Amino acid sequence: MATLIIGGTAGIGAAWAEHRRAQGEAVWVAGRRGGDWRVDVTDPESIQALADAVLAESEALTSIINTVGFLHSDGVRPEKSIRQLDPANALLSYQINALAPALIGKAFWSWLRKAERPVYASLSARVGSISDNRLGGWHSYRASKAAQNMMLTNLAIELRRVNPGATVVIMHPGTVDTDLSKPFQAGVAEGKLFTRPQAAAQLDEVLRSIEPAQSGLFVDWNHQRIAF
Numbered sequence: 001m002a003t004l005i006i007g008g009t010a011g012i013g014a015a016w017a018e019h020r021r022a023q024g025e026a027v028w029v030a031g032r033r034g035g036d037w038r039v040d041v042t043d044p045e046s047i048q049a050l051a052d053a054v055l056a057e058s059e060a061l062t063s064i065i066n067t068v069g070f071l072h073s074d075g076v077r078p079e080k081s082i083r084q085l086d087p088a089n090a091l092l093s094y095q096i097n098a099l100a101p102a103l104i105g106k107a108f109w110s111w112l113r114k115a116e117r118p119v120y121a122s123l124s125a126r127v128g129s130i131s132d133n134r135l136g137g138w139h140s141y142r143a144s145k146a147a148q149n150m151m152l153t154n155l156a157i158e159l160r161r162v163n164p165g166a167t168v169v170i171m172h173p174g175t176v177d178t179d180l181s182k183p184f185q186a187g188v189a190e191g192k193l194f195t196r197p198q199a200a201a202q203l204d205e206v207l208r209s210i211e212p213a214q215s216g217l218f219v220d221w222n223h224q225r226i227a228f
């Protein structure tokens, strides 16, 4: 058993790598800052090169977990109003939060199609649920996560036809104390801001409970299905 965590160099991904290693599992991480392989998910060739390298070296691969995500950076804050919508930031959000998870599916397709019970999980966000959207705002992040959900639903459907043993899971981690959530933690209810190890343990328990028949599920850290 071996897991590849894309985005496993920081945040929830790094904690998830620690969690699986502590359980005695082989874990490889990939990220911009290094790890076992370098990858920049804004570059499709970099994703393909990662897949080629991993699949050439690692016959034991059983799971891929994508924890890469983008909400803000220096000078870029999530929009409170449509008036703040910036095309370049919206496209970057789409590239990282929606296109990259799909391109990972494309790059690892040969493995997803042929492996015995391959698992591909990707972190989305509850705010990507269109039916759950009551507050508005965060236009680019919400829309790009909603697009990820559609991309991975499509992948799950296509994959089911050729490999019924495969599982694709779209996950919401809850609010977790990382760089991504740091500027937005003030309003989080007591007990609802998870530490990274806590989040990793919760997500891992949920992921391990999901069967191939449930492939395409959008689920939170507490086993609750989220409506798209």
Ligand SMILES: NC(=O)c1ccc[n+]([C@@H]2O[C@H](COP(=O)([O-])OP(=O)(O)OC[C@H]3O[C@@H](n4cnc5c(N)ncnc54)[C@H](OP(=O)(O)O)[C@@H]3O)[C@@H](O)[C@H]2O)c1
Binding pocket: 006, 007, 008, 009, 010, 011, 012, 013, 031, 032, 033, 039, 040, 041, 042, 067, 068, 069, 070, 071, 096, 123, 124, 125, 126, 172, 173, 174, 175, 176, 177, 178, 179, 180, 181
């Ligand atoms: N934290 C929360 O409360 C929360 C809530 C809901 C959903 N989520 C989702 O959960 C996932 C993980 O979030 P997090 O809080 O752990 O975020 P984080 O601390 O910002 O970590 C994000 C990870 O993505 C990597 N990354 C960013 N851009 C990349 C790129 N272009 N290529 C390769 N790697 C890249 C980062 O690596 P480097 O910067 O080292 O390259 C880092 O490892 C995201 O999808 C996020 O949207 C988080």
